[in-house]
Amino acid sequence: MDILIPILAAAVRSGTPILYATLGEILTEKSGVLNLGLEGIMLMGAFTGFAVSMYTGNPWIAIAASFLVGMIITSIHGFLCITMGANQVVSGLALTMAGTGASSLLGRNFIGETITGLGKMHLPFLSEIPFIGPILFDHDPLVYISYFLVLFMCFFLSFTKSGLSLRAVGDSPRSADSVGISVVRTRYFYTLIGGGIVAIGGAYMSVAYTKMWGDLMTAGRGWIAVALVIFAIWHPMRAAFGAYLFGGVEAFQLRLQAAGTTIPTPLLMMLPYILTITVLLVISIREGKGLIFEAPSSLGQPFYREERE
Amino acid sequence: MRKMGVLFLALTMILLVGCAFAMEPIPQEDLKAGFVYVGPVGDGGWTYMHDQGRLDMEAAFPGLSSSFVESVPEGPDSSRVMETFARKGFQVVFATSFGYMDFVQEVAEKYPDTVFMHCSGYKKADNVGIYFGRMYQARYLSGLVAGSKTKSNIIGYVAAQPIPEVIRGINAFSLGVRKVNPAARIKVIWLFSWFDPGKEKEATKAFIDAGADVIAMHADSGATPQTAEEAGVYVVGYNNDMSRYAPTMHLTAPIWDWGMVYKHVAEQLVTGTWKSEDIWWGLKEGMVKLAPFGKDVPAEVKNMVDAESNRIISGSWDVFTGPIKDQDGKVKVPEGEIMSDADMLSMSWFVEGVEGEIPK
Numbered sequence: 001m002d003i004l005i006p007i008l009a010a011a012v013r014s015g016t017p018i019l020y021a022t023l024g025e026i027l028t029e030k031s032g033v034l035n036l037g038l039e040g041i042m043l044m045g046a047f048t049g050f051a052v053s054m055y056t057g058n059p060w061i062a063i064a065a066s067f068l069v070g071m072i073i074t075s076i077h078g079f080l081c082i083t084m085g086a087n088q089v090v091s092g093l094a095l096t097m098a099g100t101g102a103s104s105l106l107g108r109n110f111i112g113e114t115i116t117g118l119g120k121m122h123l124p125f126l127s128e129i130p131f132i133g134p135i136l137f138d139h140d141p142l143v144y145i146s147y148f149l150v151l152f153m154c155f156f157l158s159f160t161k162s163g164l165s166l167r168a169v170g171d172s173p174r175s176a177d178s179v180g181i182s183v184v185r186t187r188y189f190y191t192l193i194g195g196g197i198v199a200i201g202g203a204y205m206s207v208a209y210t211k212m213w214g215d216l217m218t219a220g221r222g223w224i225a226v227a228l229v230i231f232a233i234w235h236p237m238r239a240a241f242g243a244y245l246f247g248g249v250e251a252f253q254l255r256l257q258a259a260g261t262t263i264p265t266p267l268l269m270m271l272p273y274i275l276t277i278t279v280l281l282v283i284s285i286r287e288g289k290g291l292i293f294e295a296p297s298s299l300g301q302p303f304y305r306e307e308r309e
Numbered sequence: 310m311r312k313m314g315v316l317f318l319a320l321t322m323i324l325l326v327g328c329a330f331a332m333e334p335i336p337q338e339d340l341k342a343g344f345v346y347v348g349p350v351g352d353g354g355w356t357y358m359h360d361q362g363r364l365d366m367e368a369a370f371p372g373l374s375s376s377f378v379e380s381v382p383e384g385p386d387s388s389r390v391m392e393t394f395a396r397k398g399f400q401v402v403f404a405t406s407f408g409y410m411d412f413v414q415e416v417a418e419k420y421p422d423t424v425f426m427h428c429s430g431y432k433k434a435d436n437v438g439i440y441f442g443r444m445y446q447a448r449y450l451s452g453l454v455a456g457s458k459t460k461s462n463i464i465g466y467v468a469a470q471p472i473p474e475v476i477r478g479i480n481a482f483s484l485g486v487r488k489v490n491p492a493a494r495i496k497v498i499w500l501f502s503w504f505d506p507g508k509e510k511e512a513t514k515a516f517i518d519a520g521a522d523v524i525a526m527h528a529d530s531g532a533t534p535q536t537a538e539e540a541g542v543y544v545v546g547y548n549n550d551m552s553r554y555a556p557t558m559h560l561t562a563p564i565w566d567w568g569m570v571y572k573h574v575a576e577q578l579v580t581g582t583w584k585s586e587d588i589w590w591g592l593k594e595g596m597v598k599l600a601p602f603g604k605d606v607p608a609e610v611k612n613m614v615d616a617e618s619n620r621i622i623s624g625s626w627d628v629f630t631g632p633i634k635d636q637d638g639k640v641k642v643p644e645g646e647i648m649s650d651a652d653m654l655s656m657s658w659f660v661e662g663v664e665g666e667i668p669k
Contacts, residue, residue, distance in 0.1 A: 014507055014508075104349050108350070111353045112531070114535075205506070209510070210530075212530065212531055214353055214529075214530050215504075216349070217504075217507075219502065219507065251515070254498055254508075254511050254512045254515040255518065255519070257499065257515070257665060258498055258516050258518070259519060260496060260665055265499065265668070
């Protein structure tokens with residue numbers, strides 16, 4: 001147990017930025033928009049969070065600013081893909097490149113600076129539960145907010161009218177349109193909110209997790225999130241499981257090395273990716289048999305109201 | 310036909326003679342230096358320190374101009390960047406990463422009048438010089454400090470990539486640690502990444518959970534010192550003085566001064582004395598050194614480090630002087646022998662006292 005607790009706590013800690021990015025992307029993709037710009041948005045979120053935190057000294061203003069910046073840069077993707085009907089893959093990749101470049105340009109003067117950032121928050125009662133407490137409730141508030149977000153999204157997608165409309169827009173925009181849901185407005189709304197949540201994942205990296213800024217500091221976590229959306233088959237709960245699995249495997253392999261074991265660590269690091277490929281395979285085999293209903297079927301396809309199918 | 314052959318031969322001879330490098334002094338205000346960086350200037354580590362060196366050079370030679378291109382991958386792209394510099398009339402191009410080696414050779418052949426300086430490689434040419442620093446000497450000194458501060462006798466070493474440069478650093482550090490504390494063991498975690506603050510932080514935590522009370526590092530971010538500070542564990546930084554990340558727990562850091570080489574080369578170009586050479590400077594020249602000691606380093610440790618440093622500077626002894634055993638206790642360097650530079654540059658085994666493996 002004593003060995004397990006630090007590993008599982010580390011899994012939650014290092015899984016959280018990926019979890020935010022995955023949750024944001026699930027929202028976006030549920031509306032039928034594919035956004036591959038996660039890495040760029042996360043970096044902009046990380047930079048904004050750090051810079052605002054340094055100037056204001058208030059991590060909450062910093063996180064709000066990151067959310068806003070995430071929405072603003074995602075609006076470029078929204079305009080290109082929703083209004084202009086551009087290729088979503090290309091636009092997303094462009095967003096990644098733009099976000100990476102912009103964050104490193106703007107961040108030049110922030111290298112080596114330090115901030116106080118967001119510290120651990122003790123929760124009465126919850127943090128004291130044996131075993132569960134030190135794993136789940138010995139973190140900073142952003143981690144707790146991510147738990148809430150997972151639960152809220154599960155509820156929202158399955159049990160609310162807005163959630164139903166969102167899924168309808170992603171699955172069959174034409175039907176949604178015919179019952180009076182504005183496809184364009186819905187897609188814009190969730191693409192932007194999704195982008196904002198992704199940016200919080202970046203801000204978590206710089207404001208809560210490492211409390212520093214460095215070029216490319218997200219180190220590919222945005223891409224892991226893109227894969228995790230598929231791994232989770234667009235479900236928030238499975239996204240949390242996947243994110244902690246990724247985080248946990250990393251924490252586990254680092255501890256194996258510290259213990260001086262001889263298991264080849266690169267093999268272990270491949271595990272989550274292999275699982276993702278397996279899920280992809282299962283999806284493609286089952287597709288058309290009506291078993292996978294969570295995947296938004298109009299994902300990546302622009303919607304033109306005037307066109308007939 | 311034979312005439313043509315003779316003509317061809319003569320032309321080749323002329324070309325060959327023309328290729329031999331002749332150096333004219335370049336007026337300071339005309340001198341342009343190009344830098345090819347492997348990472349972003351903002352990495353706060355390797356590339357950042359090279360850029361500090363570039364700025365040092367600019368400050369020391371008023372009128373000299375320099376430019377850089379950052380985040381250049383170690384592939385064919387790099388030769389395009391170097392060619393652009395050469396075509397634009399830059400007289401010297403510094404290629405600051407190992408992987409540029411063959412591309413430097415290729416471009417240098419096409420532009421025989423441009424000087425190329427390649428960092429950390431081993432291929433020279435008439436117009437290609439190589440340079441690197443004996444970081445292992447400063448690593449050894451930092452190991453002496455770490456070894457005298459550990460109580461648990463477990464020291465963690467956060468290492469980026471399993472290449473000879475990093476292995477050499479771990480070994481030199483470990484020799485320092487065990488010189489003052491033969492019971493200490495050095496654990497190694499490979500990150501397989503040069504810059505990933507999140508992973509560096511988790512690796513540091515893993516060491517702390519495993520009982521390490523001093524952490525050393527060979528990676529580019531300040532995440533390791535920051536995490537050590539939070540946990541109240543001593544830390545040895547790298548690249549530059551990292552005490553701002555760990556104001557109370559930072560013991561020292563082996564650091565670079567690339568400006569020395571850049572100023573040296575600029576001087577040679579201005580005076581017209583440049584020739585292809587192999588610069589591998591260490592403590593003696595001041596290209597590698599230790600960052601200021603933290604407040605918890607006692608005077609007797611400082612004195613011992615000074616003494617060891619003087620021993621290395623005097624040239625009577627170097628870090629990899631036998632007897633040195635590997636992890637399995639096999640003698641790798643016999644008593645009284647000093648390891649050759651070539652052996653140091655290709656090091657692929659751990660010394661006694663290091664725990665962990667080198668991935669093949």
